Amino acid sequence: MELICIVCPKSCHLTVDGDKVSGNGCKRGELFAKEEAIAPKRSVTTTVATAFCDFPVLPVKTESDIPKAKIEELMQFVRGLYVTKKLKCGDVVAENILGLGINLVATESVFTQKQEVSE
Amino acid sequence: MSRIFDVAVIGGGPAGLAAAVSASENGASVALIERESRLGGILKQCVHDGFGLIRFGQKLAGPEYAERYIELLKNTKTEVFLTTFVTAVKKADFGFSIAIVNKEGISHIDTKTIVLATGCRERTSKQVLIQGTRPSGVFTAGVAQNFVNLLGKMPTKKCVILGSGDIGLIMARRLTLEGAEVEGVYEVKPTPSGLTRNIHQCLFDFNIPLHLSTTVTRVFGEDRLNTVEVAQVDEKMKVVEGTERIIECDALILSVGLIPENEIAETLDVKINNATKGAECDQTYMTSVDGIFSAGNALNVFDLVDYVSESAQSAGASAADYQGTKREYIEIERGKGLLSFVPTRLDILGKLDKVILFFRAARDMDKAKLILKINGEIKLEKKFSYLRPPEMQRLELDLQNYGLDGSSKVLLTLEEGWN
Numbered sequence A: 001m002e003l004i005c006i007v008c009p010k011s012c013h014l015t016v017d018g019d020k021v022s023g024n025g026c027k028r029g030e031l032f033a034k035e036e037a038i039a040p041k042r043s044v045t046t047t048v049a050t051a052f053c054d055f056p057v058l059p060v061k062t063e064s065d066i067p068k069a070k071i072e073e074l075m076q077f078v079r080g081l082y083v084t085k086k087l088k089c090g091d092v093v094a095e096n097i098l099g100l101g102i103n104l105v106a107t108e109s110v111f112t113q114k115q116e117v118s119e
Numbered sequence B: 001m002s003r004i005f006d007v008a009v010i011g012g013g014p015a016g017l018a019a020a021v022s023a024s025e026n027g028a029s030v031a032l033i034e035r036e037s038r039l040g041g042i043l044k045q046c047v048h049d050g051f052g053l054i055r056f057g058q059k060l061a062g063p064e065y066a067e068r069y070i071e072l073l074k075n076t077k078t079e080v081f082l083t084t085f086v087t088a089v090k091k092a093d094f095g096f097s098i099a100i101v102n103k104e105g106i107s108h109i110d111t112k113t114i115v116l117a118t119g120c121r122e123r124t125s126k127q128v129l130i131q132g133t134r135p136s137g138v139f140t141a142g143v144a145q146n147f148v149n150l151l152g153k154m155p156t157k158k159c160v161i162l163g164s165g166d167i168g169l170i171m172a173r174r175l176t177l178e179g180a181e182v183e184g185v186y187e188v189k190p191t192p193s194g195l196t197r198n199i200h201q202c203l204f205d206f207n208i209p210l211h212l213s214t215t216v217t218r219v220f221g222e223d224r225l226n227t228v229e230v231a232q233v234d235e236k237m238k239v240v241e242g243t244e245r246i247i248e249c250d251a252l253i254l255s256v257g258l259i260p261e262n263e264i265a266e267t268l269d270v271k272i273n274n275a276t277k278g279a280e281c282d283q284t285y286m287t288s289v290d291g292i293f294s295a296g297n298a299l300n301v302f303d304l305v306d307y308v309s310e311s312a313q314s315a316g317a318s319a320a321d322y323q324g325t326k327r328e329y330i331e332i333e334r335g336k337g338l339l340s341f342v343p344t345r346l347d348i349l350g351k352l353d354k355v356i357l358f359f360r361a362a363r364d365m366d367k368a369k370l371i372l373k374i375n376g377e378i379k380l381e382k383k384f385s386y387l388r389p390p391e392m393q394r395l396e397l398d399l400q401n402y403g404l405d406g407s408s409k410v411l412l413t414l415e416e417g418w419n
């Protein structure tokens, strides 16, 4: 199987043959290829709506990669979230998303002049 | 008497942040000037990840990367001027006087040296020729990114993307995730201009088609765009008749490249390099004007933010060290195979043992060899298994033992084929 490594911008051209990987520039590429061949995973980055009019959306990411097939479902779930606290970069926005054992975390600190909103 | 800073950094994106941190750490008094109300530059709207693999050994989102640097900045004594716009820069006997406008009115910041870190801007529809009406609904990928990621608003339900630059690819994925339909990405050239990994993870992962050698030929719509026409082009970029196709959509998103922002540099008569479209600079990132340094995407569209930070860190340190010592320059000649590189010139009286060279190949090359010639003699060769124009390369060179003097001719070329 021929793959393009998406771990870093080098975009190495990988070949997977059984459990042999070639074309990778580093160890991360080998791991990526092995996983991609069986169960592809992606990290997902998006934004969550907030209650702060001067900071309407908070950037977030999945703490680690989730199955590619779950991305659509994750986006549905994220659409239902609403941030009312002045979260800091790295804070958990939602725990154990879709039961995957992975948290959704903020990738920026809420930047607002407004008070925290109670739910 | 008013105060004179050692270094004034213009622009508070990743380049400006790194320059300010490093100038401070090198003992300089520093002013950091940013026109927006918060620091971070374009990274604020780059919510996707992939930043910082080199600098922090981690895959960070854009705002996360920016926050790391903002924290580093807080540990320095840098004086930060937010919501402050630089209108003009004038030479003065002590260095430079920077005219600024902010909510306190019009004033100036005096400084011995300046680091220009004003970033880059996107090419717009003025720079690509499309016929038809001028309805709303034609905007750049960066504008779309600003809408979605900072304002939380969707600018389109169904769109066509023209150009395969990285921001366009990133936005194709982003808009798809948010429920819009991206009909396709159209690239007039036969090869994509974005990174290969972005073609895969942003387009192919979401079944978004990439049409090479195809362009948008016409746009239609009264107030709002409602239709575009696309067509294939031949090797001479001429439209192939009979290949026209009509697509209904409400937006045409342009991702046709970035160019360094040189407005301030030009008023100072800083020489601009033909290849990078940014300032000419030496190995310390000083431009053709003494005391003016340039870094980040204002100097050269680096793409990779890690390289932006690295160049700016050096520029900041160089500005802090600046004593007005005499320099003697030789230009580095750009031979065949190279699209662009920095530094574009060498100060042969300065340090030459660790020159960081950033370069891009002019075209896709397999088994490429970078060759450095001095006075016609090959001094250095470096092999690469393959090179692609979108992927900038970084190389550390030791040039101190080649006896460079004012009459030396330094030539860089890229050749294909080695065993």
Ligand SMILES: Cc1cc2nc3c(=O)[nH]c(=O)nc-3n(C[C@H](O)[C@H](O)[C@H](O)COP(=O)(O)OP(=O)(O)OC[C@H]3O[C@@H](n4cnc5c(N)ncnc54)[C@H](O)[C@@H]3O)c2cc1C
Residues within 6 Å of the ligand: B010, B011, B012, B013, B014, B015, B016, B033, B034, B035, B036, B040, B041, B042, B043, B046, B084, B085, B086, B087, B117, B118, B119, B120, B121, B122, B141, B142, B143, B145, B167, B170, B258, B295, B296, B297, B298, B303, B304, B305, B308
């Ligand atoms: C729309 C867009 C999207 C991008 N997306 C990516 C991406 O996904 N990944 C990636 O690696 N790179 C991306 N880039 C490239 C990006 O520019 C660099 O990675 C990085 O942000 C460059 O840092 P910088 O500090 O040089 O410029 P910037 O981040 O652009 O910062 C420049 C700063 O200077 C300020 N400024 C400009 N002029 C003045 C003035 N006259 N007075 C005061 N302040 C001023 C601006 O407000 C801005 O904050 C993108 C570029 C653009 C334009």
